[in-house]
Amino acid sequence: MNSRKNFIIGTAVLALLLTACSSSSKDVSTAKKITFPTEDLTLNISWWGEQEAPGATKWLEETMALYHKEHPNVTLKQVLQTTEGLVPAFEAAAAAGAGPDIQYFWGGIYAQQPGWDGHIAPISDYLDAEELSHYINAGVEEGYQGKIWTAPWYVNPSFPLLVRKDILEKNGLTTPANWDELMKVCDVLSKKKITTIAGGVKDGWFGGWIYSILGGQSVQSQKDVINAVVGNTSFTDPEHAGWWVKLAESKTHKCWNDDINSLELYQAQQRFVDGKAAMTITAGPDAPNFAKKAGGDSNVTIMAMPAWSDGPMAGKMGTTSQTLGITKWSKYPQVAADFIKFGHTAERLNAWYKLTGSMPADDRFDLTQVESQSTKALFESAISGAPYLENFIPAQLDAEAVFKNVQLILKGSVTPEAAAADMQAQMERLRKTDRKLVDNFTAWSK
Amino acid sequence: MLKQASTVGARNGRPRTISAGQQALKWISPAGIVLIFVFGYSLISLFTQSFRYDGKWVAFENFTLVLTDPLFQTALKHNFYLLFTVPVMVFLAFLLAVTLFETRRGMSFYRAAVFLPYVLPIPVVAVVFGQIYQLRGALNIFLTAIGLDGLAQDWLGEPKIALGTMASVILWKEVGFGVILLLAHIISLPSEVFEASRIDGAGFFRVHWSITRPQIMNTIVFFSVIEAITMVSWVFNYVYVMSNGLGGPGDSTLVSELYIYRSAFSNKAPELAAAAAVCLFLCTLLLVVAFFRIQRRSISGTFGR
Numbered sequence: 108m109n110s111r112k113n114f115i116i117g118t119a120v121l122a123l124l125l126t127a128c129s130s131s132s133k134d135v136s137t138a139k140k141i142t143f144p145t146e147d148l149t150l151n152i153s154w155w156g157e158q159e160a161p162g163a164t165k166w167l168e169e170t171m172a173l174y175h176k177e178h179p180n181v182t183l184k185q186v187l188q189t190t191e192g193l194v195p196a197f198e199a200a201a202a203a204g205a206g207p208d209i210q211y212f213w214g215g216i217y218a219q220q221p222g223w224d225g226h227i228a229p230i231s232d233y234l235d236a237e238e239l240s241h242y243i244n245a246g247v248e249e250g251y252q253g254k255i256w257t258a259p260w261y262v263n264p265s266f267p268l269l270v271r272k273d274i275l276e277k278n279g280l281t282t283p284a285n286w287d288e289l290m291k292v293c294d295v296l297s298k299k300k301i302t303t304i305a306g307g308v309k310d311g312w313f314g315g316w317i318y319s320i321l322g323g324q325s326v327q328s329q330k331d332v333i334n335a336v337v338g339n340t341s342f343t344d345p346e347h348a349g350w351w352v353k354l355a356e357s358k359t360h361k362c363w364n365d366d367i368n369s370l371e372l373y374q375a376q377q378r379f380v381d382g383k384a385a386m387t388i389t390a391g392p393d394a395p396n397f398a399k400k401a402g403g404d405s406n407v408t409i410m411a412m413p414a415w416s417d418g419p420m421a422g423k424m425g426t427t428s429q430t431l432g433i434t435k436w437s438k439y440p441q442v443a444a445d446f447i448k449f450g451h452t453a454e455r456l457n458a459w460y461k462l463t464g465s466m467p468a469d470d471r472f473d474l475t476q477v478e479s480q481s482t483k484a485l486f487e488s489a490i491s492g493a494p495y496l497e498n499f500i501p502a503q504l505d506a507e508a509v510f511k512n513v514q515l516i517l518k519g520s521v522t523p524e525a526a527a528a529d530m531q532a533q534m535e536r537l538r539k540t541d542r543k544l545v546d547n548f549t550a551w552s553k
Numbered sequence: 554m555l556k557q558a559s560t561v562g563a564r565n566g567r568p569r570t571i572s573a574g575q576q577a578l579k580w581i582s583p584a585g586i587v588l589i590f591v592f593g594y595s596l597i598s599l600f601t602q603s604f605r606y607d608g609k610w611v612a613f614e615n616f617t618l619v620l621t622d623p624l625f626q627t628a629l630k631h632n633f634y635l636l637f638t639v640p641v642m643v644f645l646a647f648l649l650a651v652t653l654f655e656t657r658r659g660m661s662f663y664r665a666a667v668f669l670p671y672v673l674p675i676p677v678v679a680v681v682f683g684q685i686y687q688l689r690g691a692l693n694i695f696l697t698a699i700g701l702d703g704l705a706q707d708w709l710g711e712p713k714i715a716l717g718t719m720a721s722v723i724l725w726k727e728v729g730f731g732v733i734l735l736l737a738h739i740i741s742l743p744s745e746v747f748e749a750s751r752i753d754g755a756g757f758f759r760v761h762w763s764i765t766r767p768q769i770m771n772t773i774v775f776f777s778v779i780e781a782i783t784m785v786s787w788v789f790n791y792v793y794v795m796s797n798g799l800g801g802p803g804d805s806t807l808v809s810e811l812y813i814y815r816s817a818f819s820n821k822a823p824e825l826a827a828a829a830a831v832c833l834f835l836c837t838l839l840l841v842v843a844f845f846r847i848q849r850r851s852i853s854g855t856f857g858r
Contacts (some may be wrong), residue, residue: 191798197820202823224821309710310797366688368710368802503820506799507624514802520712521803540618540822542606 119383144179148439150446152185153200153207155193156429158373159390159396160261162462169458174449181442190312194502200434201226208437212257214248214427217496222256223547230235231252233444236342242489243468244428248498251551257448259428261459264391264489266316267424270408271401272303274385276552282408285422286353286415290360296385304362305384307370314513315497315505321350322496326355326419329494333552335544338538342508342531343524346418346519351523353415354516358508365516373533378445388412391426391489392465395482399464409481413486419493424485426492428468499535501544508533560605564784596791599834602827615828625829627804628812631716632836635784638720643777646731651761654733664736671729679794682722683709709795719806723791727783731776738772739765759804771848778844786810786837809833 128339152171171183186207188196193211200206201224210227212218221227231239231254239245242259249256257526270282278296283289293303306313324345325333334340335347344346357363363382364375376394379387380400389397398407414422431450433443449455451469455474459467466472466486477483512526521529538544571579603615619625653663656785670678685691686708693705708718730787734812742765766773789810800807807830817826 127850195814198818198821220821309799309801311799311801366710369687369690369707371797412598506815506819507804511801511803515712518707518710518802527691536622540622540825541820 108322119251133156137319142441143178143445144442147180147182148442149182149184150209150437150443151207152183152207152209152211152431153188153193153196154185154211154431154470155188155190156211156261157187157393158190159263160392160465161396162464163261166455166459166462169343169462170446170450173455174446177449178442181446183446190310197221197226204436206434206436206458208434208439208443210432210434211260212430212432213498214244214259214430215495216262216376216500216502217498218249218257218430218432219251219547220502221253221432222254223543226435227256228301228435228437228440229434230258230444231255232442232445233433234448238448238451241470243470244426245468247494248427249430250492252553257430257432258444258451259430260447260450261392261429261463262466262468262486262489263427263429263495264394264427264466264485264492265427265495266320266388266412267391267394267409267485268320268386268388268412269305269379269381269394269397269401270386270410271379271384271406272408273402274382282410287411289362289413290356292385293360293362302364302378302384303386304357304366305375305379305387306367307372307375308367308510308514308517309369310371311506311510311514313372313375313388314510317354317513318350318505318509319425319496320388321353321415321427322347323418323493324412324414324416325349326496327419329496330500330552332496332499333548336504336534337548338535342534343527347530348523348527349416349513351526353515355511355523358459358517358519363517368514383451391485392463394485395464395469395479398479398481404479404481405521407481409485423493424488425495427495427498430468431443501541501548504530504534505538577672594832599827599830602824603831606824611824615755616832619828619832623806624807625809625832627811628800628807628809629832629836630632631806631808632785632788634716635720635788636725636781638724639777639780639784642724642728642780643773646735646776647761647766647773649728649732650735650739651757651765653736654765655757664733667732670726670730670848671733673726675726675790676794678722678726679791682725683795686718695759710802712801715796715802715805719791719795721789722795723784723788727780731780734772734776735769738769742768774844774847778840778847781840782837785840786833789814 118250152167154167164185167185171185175181175183188211194217197206197210200210201221210221212221218227220332222229229251230249239255239258241277243262245255245259249259252419274296277282279299280292280295280300283292289303291512296303306317308314329344330341335342335344340347364370364378367375376387376389376397378384379389380397381419387397394409398404398409401407411422412422431447433440437443449469450459451467453471453473456467456469456472459465460472460476464482471489473485474483477486497509500509508530512521512529515521516523516526576840599781604610604612606615649667653660653667656663685695688707688710690708692708693702696702696705706714709715744769746764747760750760755763786809788808792806792808792811793814796802796806798811798819800815801810810833813829813833816822816829
């Protein structure tokens with residue numbers, strides 16, 4: 108009798124212990140246990156990034172070689188995509204249900220949408236929560252109902268204004284501290300036929316940048332934007348439409364190069380390096396390179412867009428991370444995740460900075476090795492930066508309302524009111540055509 | 554329709570007659586089977602997808618969404634505007650063809666020069682013209698150099714003229730095809746007719762307008778329809794490369810193919826892309842039917858039937 112009693116008590120205690128252990132491990136991580144395959148296998152990587160972080164190809168090839176050295180049965184291949192081709196190439200692969208194992212995604216909606224569409228497996232299924240907690244912006248941009256879709260790779264401070272002090276000083280000007288001062292700089296320089304801010308909107312992308320750095324100044328957080336997306340507020344409301352007025356104002360003050368509509372983004376930025384423009388806006392990872400080419404810290408100030416509003420994000424640098432995700436059709440998701448994690452080892456983080464001059468998306472990166480004060484300040488601002496708004500609206504709205512109307516405003520073809528109304532009309536239409544949009548965005552905002 | 558019948562055999566002592574239509578069907582059936590094999594599945598999939606959303610039957614909902622989309626309407630309008638390039642293209646092709654026909658020396662060289670744009674890859678042409686048409690591009694530099702700076706424009710950056718600029722590139726590239734087609738036909742015409750008309754005192758324009766043109770009308774119609782189909786459903790490459798895939802500035806160069814591409818691959822709305830593609834397919838089909846009708850009438854006219 109006693110032995111039976113002891114057996115029952117023992118079993119109950121054991122069951123309790125097992126339950127406790129399993130629930131505690133669930134709290135720490137939902138990542139699946141990795142069983143590393145031993146057979147020969149190939150992982151394909153489809154990516155983008157050399158365009159904004161020159162040196163990334165070299166880093167990737169180095170990392171692939173080092174990983175292969177550690178795991179001789181794993182061969183890695185990479186394909187660099189064009190800016191216009193990145194999303195369509197992935198969509199084509201997703202439609203076919205075959206393609207790369209590791210796919211590059213811009214942050215926010217660009218990583219969320221493939222997750223919602225069932226084209227990627229959450230990285231949090233394969234990497235533990237502790238590891239992911241170091242990946243900058245993972246939670247804010249890639250988090251969805253307790254999962255994290257993709258793993259941030261490198262940080263994109265979004266987007267810094269680069270100012271040439273030599274051109275300003277030569278014309279008796281100083282670095283503008285607010286929007287009104289910037290407009291005064293534009294007035295002075297345009298009279299002397301000098302471009303104040305070099306930009307190119309032919310390929311559209313710059314329009315999204317402008318939206319984020321101007322539009323972000325009048326909202327309280329990214330949730331305000333999601334509210335407008337799902338229809339709780341309108342893109343014609345002052346907090347969402349004010350930036351169109353400021354953009355038109357910058358056109359009136361002749362802040363931009365007059366051929367902004369016939370130049371691509373990267374073509375225009377070159378004018379800053381060539382000394383033909385006093386300012387430009389660059390991709391965050393490329394900003395230190397641009398600054399170096401234009402004379403370094405002594406000649407270039409890297410700063411956030413001067414504030415035109417008193418909103419909490421005004422005058423603050425935005426931040427986003429470019430990410431890597433694992434495709435749903437990959438036969439070796441655990442190996443793909445392990446490779447991504449390998450890219451976050453201290454040696455690889457340092458190598459990234461050394462080869463690209465930009466910041467890896469990992470808070471374990473040792474900032475003391477950054478010598479340039481402006482670059483260091485840029486990196487620090489990106490760690491605790493403001494959310495990058497463009498990543499919180501549907502990509503279609505970005506292309507068909509923001510890109511389009513920025514081009515038209517800068518050509519003087521539409522009024523700010525018409526641009527805001529068009530953005531709202533496009534959003535209303537999008538809610539009809541994308542019949543899952545409201546549910547997805549609502550779930551994302553929670 | 555010319556009715557013809559032939560006796561092909563006898564069964565039970567009675568000859569069996571096959572109409573011209575049946576005979577034609579017999580001859581084209583192998584090619585027809587290949588076409589059905591190649592395009593049949595994709596067409597059925599396209600039509601099926603256009604009536605579905607997320608795997609569920611939605612009747613005409615996708616068509617309603619597409620046809621009420623101001624962007625799709627704009628795209629179709631731009632395709633329609635591009636159709637106006639066709640008469641200009643046909644006229645230029647005819648003019649160049651007869652000029653080459655009359656050229657005594659170096660015809661091969663001129664012919665190759667005129668045809669060269671047609672064989673150049675569209676992306677190459679679009680990139681080169683994209684550079685030439687920049688605000689600070691070669692065209693405006695040239696215009697400024699010869700004192701016509703008042704004519705300098707932001708050719709691809711100004712929404713009001715961007716579509717016209719793009720049409721000029723398409724025209725430059727496609728006209729060579731027409732020249733070669735028409736010239737081949739003109740060369741094959743009997744020379745006696747030209748000689749007789751010249752003896753009667755007809756000049757260059759009279760000869761080619763009244764003698765050459767009617768004789769090559771079939772080829773002119775064929776070229777016109779091919780180019781009309783091009784303008785409706787084959788200008789994607791030009792627009793995609795020259796506007797960086799946006800159809801901009803604004804939506805000033807958006808065409809229906811680009812709308813379909815964006816819906817399918819950028820906007821992740823394959824069902825809307827399918828509905829738009831069905832609309833475009835039907836428009837193209839209308840043009841093809843019109844072509845056959847005009848061609849038949851033209852043949853009847855030529856042979857007096």
